[in-house]
Amino acid sequence: MSDTRTPRPDWPLYEVFIRSRAGLEHKHVGSLHAADARMAIEHARDVYTRRMEGVSLWVVPAAQITASDPAEADALFEPARDKAYRHPTFYSIPDEVKNL
Amino acid sequence: MSAAPSHPAALEQARLQFVLRLGDTSLVLAQRLGAWVGHGPALEEDLGLANLALDLLGQARLLLSYAGELEGTGRDEDALAFLRDAPEFRNLTLAEQPNGDFGHTIVRQWLIDAWQLEVYGGLERSSDARLAAIAGKALKETRYHYRFSSGWLVRLGDGTDESHARAQAALEALWRFTDELFSPDEAEALLATAGIAPDLGELRSAWVARIEADLLAATLRRPQAAHYPWYGKRGVHTEHLGHLLAEMQHLPRTFPGVQW
Amino acid sequence: MYTQALDTHGREPAPGAAEPAAQRFQARIDADEKIEPKDWMPEAYRQTLVRQIAQHAHSEIVGMLPEGNWITRAPSLRRKAVLIAKVQDEGGHGMYLYSAAETLGVERAELIEQLLAGTAKYSSIFNYPTLTWADVGAIGWLVDGAAIMNQIPICRCSYGPYARAMVRICKEESFHQRQGFEIMLTLARGSPAQQAMAQDALNRWWWPSLMMFGPSDADSRHTAQSMRWKIKRFSNDELRQKFIDVTVPQAQFLGLVIPDPQLRFNAATEHFETGPIDWSEFQAVLKGNGPCNRERLEARRAAHEAGAWVRAAAAAHAAKQQRRSAA
Numbered sequence: 001m002s003d004t005r006t007p008r009p010d011w012p013l014y015e016v017f018i019r020s021r022a023g024l025e026h027k028h029v030g031s032l033h034a035a036d037a038r039m040a041i042e043h044a045r046d047v048y049t050r051r052m053e054g055v056s057l058w059v060v061p062a063a064q065i066t067a068s069d070p071a072e073a074d075a076l077f078e079p080a081r082d083k084a085y086r087h088p089t090f091y092s093i094p095d096e097v098k099n100l
Numbered sequence: 101m102s103a104a105p106s107h108p109a110a111l112e113q114a115r116l117q118f119v120l121r122l123g124d125t126s127l128v129l130a131q132r133l134g135a136w137v138g139h140g141p142a143l144e145e146d147l148g149l150a151n152l153a154l155d156l157l158g159q160a161r162l163l164l165s166y167a168g169e170l171e172g173t174g175r176d177e178d179a180l181a182f183l184r185d186a187p188e189f190r191n192l193t194l195a196e197q198p199n200g201d202f203g204h205t206i207v208r209q210w211l212i213d214a215w216q217l218e219v220y221g222g223l224e225r226s227s228d229a230r231l232a233a234i235a236g237k238a239l240k241e242t243r244y245h246y247r248f249s250s251g252w253l254v255r256l257g258d259g260t261d262e263s264h265a266r267a268q269a270a271l272e273a274l275w276r277f278t279d280e281l282f283s284p285d286e287a288e289a290l291l292a293t294a295g296i297a298p299d300l301g302e303l304r305s306a307w308v309a310r311i312e313a314d315l316l317a318a319t320l321r322r323p324q325a326a327h328y329p330w331y332g333k334r335g336v337h338t339e340h341l342g343h344l345l346a347e348m349q350h351l352p353r354t355f356p357g358v359q360w
Numbered sequence: 361m362y363t364q365a366l367d368t369h370g371r372e373p374a375p376g377a378a379e380p381a382a383q384r385f386q387a388r389i390d391a392d393e394k395i396e397p398k399d400w401m402p403e404a405y406r407q408t409l410v411r412q413i414a415q416h417a418h419s420e421i422v423g424m425l426p427e428g429n430w431i432t433r434a435p436s437l438r439r440k441a442v443l444i445a446k447v448q449d450e451g452g453h454g455m456y457l458y459s460a461a462e463t464l465g466v467e468r469a470e471l472i473e474q475l476l477a478g479t480a481k482y483s484s485i486f487n488y489p490t491l492t493w494a495d496v497g498a499i500g501w502l503v504d505g506a507a508i509m510n511q512i513p514i515c516r517c518s519y520g521p522y523a524r525a526m527v528r529i530c531k532e533e534s535f536h537q538r539q540g541f542e543i544m545l546t547l548a549r550g551s552p553a554q555q556a557m558a559q560d561a562l563n564r565w566w567w568p569s570l571m572m573f574g575p576s577d578a579d580s581r582h583t584a585q586s587m588r589w590k591i592k593r594f595s596n597d598e599l600r601q602k603f604i605d606v607t608v609p610q611a612q613f614l615g616l617v618i619p620d621p622q623l624r625f626n627a628a629t630e631h632f633e634t635g636p637i638d639w640s641e642f643q644a645v646l647k648g649n650g651p652c653n654r655e656r657l658e659a660r661r662a663a664h665e666a667g668a669w670v671r672a673a674a675a676a677h678a679a680k681q682q683r684r685s686a687a
Contacts, residue, residue, distance in 0.1 A: 010469040011142075011675060013462065030525070031459040032144060033468065035255070035674035036681065042248060043144040046151050047452050050445075051532070070398045131432060134440070137447050138428035139659065141667025143421065143455055150448035157441050164437075178436050202670045258680065259673025266669070351435035351493055358551045360435040360493075360543075 012061055014040040016048055019056035026058050034059070111294055114287035115228065116170045117190060118297055120180075121333050122219070123163030124191035127181060128341070129212060130156035131348055132199055141202050148248060152209065155241040162234045182352040186341045193332030194277035196341045203256050203266040207274050210249035214310050215281045216242045222298025231296065250314050257318025268320055276326035280333060282307060389590050394520040397463040405589055409519055410464050412591065417457035418475045418482035420450045422656050426490040427499060435493060442539050443496065449536065453529045460521040476661050484642060485572050487650030494547055494554075494561035500540015502562075502569040502607065508533055509603045510573070513593035541610065548614040555615075562611065563619045570634065571642045573600035601631055608632045 011033040017026035029048050034040035040059035048054065068076055084090045093100050133153035140146035164177040175183075194212060199205045220242055223235035256267040282304035284292065291297035315322055330336075351360070381400055388395065395401055424447050431447065434440035458468045474480035485503050490496060511533065515526045547558040574596040577583035586592035608625075611618050622635030644650065 010467065011671065029528075030456055031462065032455060033142070034144065035671075036678040038251060039144075039674065042148065042251070045244075046147045047144065047455055050151075050448070050452070067398065070396075070400070127437075130440075134431040134444055137431055137444060137451075138424040139663040139666075141663070141670035143451055143458075145667075145670075146424070146451045147448055147455075150444050150451070154441060154444050154448070157437060157444070161437050161441075181437055182435070202667065255674045255677040256670070259677045260669065262669050263673030263676075347432050350433055355435075355551065355553055358554060359546055359549075360439055 011035045011039075012063070014044075014059045015062050015065060016040075016044045017058040017060070018044075018048060018054045020053050022055055026056065031062060037061075111290055111296075112170070114290045115296060116167060117287050117333075118291055119163055119167045119170060119231070120190040121192070123160050123167055123180075124189045125195045125212070126156040126163065127160035128189070128191040128195040128344065129209075130154075130160055131344060132195070132205070132208075135199060136205065145202075149205075152245055152248065155238075155245065159234070159238045159241070162237075166230055166234070178352070182349045186337050186345055187335040189332075189337065189341060189345070190335060191332055191337075191341075192277070193280055193330040193338060194274060196332065196337060196344060197274060197277065198340055200270065200273075201266060202252075203263065204270040204273065206249055206252045206256060207267065207270040209245065210253050210314070211274065211278060211281075211311070213242055213246040213249050214307055214314075217246055217310070218303040218307050219298065219300070222303060225295075226297065227295040253314055253320075254318045257315075257320040264319065267318065271320060272323050275323040276328060277330055279325075279327065280330045283329075285333070386588070389518050389588070392590075393518075394523065395518050396520045404585075405591075406464055408586060408589070408591060409522065410461055410466050413457050413461040413464075413522055414466075414471045414474070415481050415483070417454045417461060417471070418480055419486065420454035420457060421475075422482050422486045422660065424450050424454075425656055425659055426486055426488070426652075427496055429490050430493060430496050433493070434496075439543070446500070446536050446539060449532050453532070456525040456528055457522075460519075460525045463521045472664070476657065476664055478648065478657060481646065483572060484645045484650065485568050486656060487645050487653045488564070488568055489652050491564070492557050492561060494544070494557040495565065497540050497543030497547060497558065498561040498565040500536055500538075501544050501610070502540075502565050503572065504533060504536040504540060505607060506569050506572045506603050508537060509599045509606075513599075516590075516593060518590035544614055544616075548616060558614070559616050562616050566619050567637065567641075568645075570600060570604070570637055571639075573597075573603065575639055575642070604632050604634060 012035075013031055014034055014037075015031050016029050018029050019026045032040065032043045032047055034043050037059060041057055044057045044059050045054070049057070080086075130153045133149050133156065136149045137146055137153070140149055160181070161177050164180045168175045168177065168180055192212070192215075194208060197204075197208055216238070220235040220239040223231050224239065226232040226235065253267065256263040258264070282300045284300040288297060288300055292299040312322065330338075332338075332341075382402055385395075385401060385405075395405075427443060427450075428447050431440065431443055434443050458471065461471060462468055471480065475482065485506075490499070508530070511526055511530055515523055515530055517523050517526070544558055544561075547554040577596045583592060583595065608618060608623070620635045622633075624633055625631075626633050645653065648654075
């Protein structure tokens with residue numbers, strides 16, 4: 001075994017999302033490597049659901065995920081912060097008024 | 101669990117033998133798979149093989165516990181697993197064959213998974229409620245095992261030239277043990293008549309159809325039929341089982357009569 | 361699971377190089393904010409994490425071997441099942457950790473190559489042999505016990521993916537220590553031969569378990585930096601002391617003797633004090649001269665090399681399927 005060879009690339013990376021119970025949404029739980037999507041489902045099942053944590057699995061090749069750029073976080077998310085009028089607590093309603 | 105109705109002794113003996121055959125097959129296969137953990141071709145496959153081993157071990161425990169009750173001499177799952185010698189084991193000869201390379205392990209697994217699909221499937225309708233319940237649970241596990249093993253069979257058969265050659269070689273080496281899978285003996289015939297076990301002979305064609313479809317997808321050749329009769333089901337094994345049991349049984353035999 | 365903080369320091373930031381970005385970063389850490397994969401981070405923070413998480417992952421994988429050694433010889437079917445499940449969990453933990461490391465821009469294949477080449481470190485404890493069934497119990501009780509001490513604080517470390525992996529690991533870890541202690545308890549209450557087996561295992565695993573926490577970091581400026589970055593939350597000595605205080609009463613309950621004639625309870629400090637730890641043994645093991653270093657790496661190399669044709673087959677098949685569906 002040579003010391004300087006480049007490692008043969010691993011199987012592609014997949015991100016794993018699990019719905020743990022009917023009624024909940026799929027949540028990101030981690031990643032794994034698999035040669036194809038069918039294998040990725042099996043790996044996700046074997047790695048992430050040993051303790052009855054799943055009713056549904058999504059696996060997505062990591063390369064297919066588009067993420068927002070943290071450098072643009074201000075432009076993307078800051079404007080929403082000063083629009084408090086989107087939140088119910090912005091409005092004062094007298095206590096005697098019910099059902100609002 | 102209901103009390104056993106009064107059947108003739110031959111039927112009860114057949115029932116016990118059959119339960120041992122199922123339980124020992126799962127146990128021996130689990131023991132083989134357990135040796136892979138930490139040595140698999142990828143981390144993910146270590147977990148996958150361990151999952152198979154755990155399921156099969158669970159089946160073995162349920163079946164051997166039942167066998168101990170049927171036998172009625174006070175032997176529990178551990179007494180049966182650790183204190184019987186090879187001639188008393190009733191596993192399929194195929195199950196005790198060595199792991200070999202990953203291709204060998206996958207082919208062995210796939211052949212038995214396809215067998216268990218038929219047998220557990222038939223047992224779901226067994227007049228023996230205990231067996232039906234065990235089979236129902238095991239069938240779900242087996243569907244996943246079969247998905248895993250047949251998936252790998254296709255990847256290896258239709259992968260690289262090397263993987264194809266290794267898979268074909270494994271097939272050639274293991275095919276001769278498949279006759280035993282669906283050749284019912286008098287015990288199994290008795291059980292089929294009593295509605296306790298499915299008619300193994302009738303299950304063969306379904307198994308063959310499934311196997312041939314998988315071989316086609318895997319671009320592998322079905323080997324020539326070999327007609328040497330194997331009798332693992334009756335306690336006549338290959339040399340491999342002795343070594344497997346020596347390793348598995350070492351501790352309880354060295355320190356008899358203690359709790360672990 | 362087994363973070364010994366072995367040589368995990370990245371490059372020290374140059375003194376006076378308090379760029380605005382680094383200051384903002386430290387402010388986020390001080391405010392207990394989590395750092396996520398694409399966030400700006402000092403290169404030394406990133407490198408420290410990659411090394412620490414990778415060592416942790418390698419430890420889980422190598423850790424499968426000493427216990428895996430007893431799967432085929434477990435003395436009851438129940439013990440066999442529990443042991444397979446535990447070793448399977450350890451493989452899973454390695455996977456969670458490699459996943460966390462990969463979020464920092466490194467490939468798993470590269471990390472594994474470093475392990476197999478002998479240039480990456482992993483916890484010293486796995487370079488000791490499992491000679492009897494009692495060793496399986498001792499590992500669960502002592503080694504997993506020590507690991508839990510280390511891991512729980514890391515659930516609150518500053519790097520999100522690492523913290524989340526640790527939360528998952530800690531949840532799964534809880535049965536590992538209990539199964540080990542249960543084995544020891546059964547042996548301690550068993551035949552004279554079994555009791556002797558248990559005592560012998562404790563004799564061999566006690567000191568290496570204490571060494572798992574790493575040498576005293578009183579003089580280490582790297583520890584100070586890791587603490588400032590909330591990668592490390594407690595010192596090695598603090599964690600080791602906690603482990604000793606918790607474990608000695610457990611040994612007493614088992615009726616086993618800790619192999620340390622100088623062990624005593626200090627009523628004033630309310631801590632157990634041990635005799636001196638032989639750090640030269642620790643250094644030797646780290647350098648590759650422990651009882652099993654060679655065997656552990658050879659086993660991992662053999663598995664990796666024997667598996668190359670399998671991994672290649674899966675990749676080739678996937679490529680064929682893609683071409684067929686594109687055609």
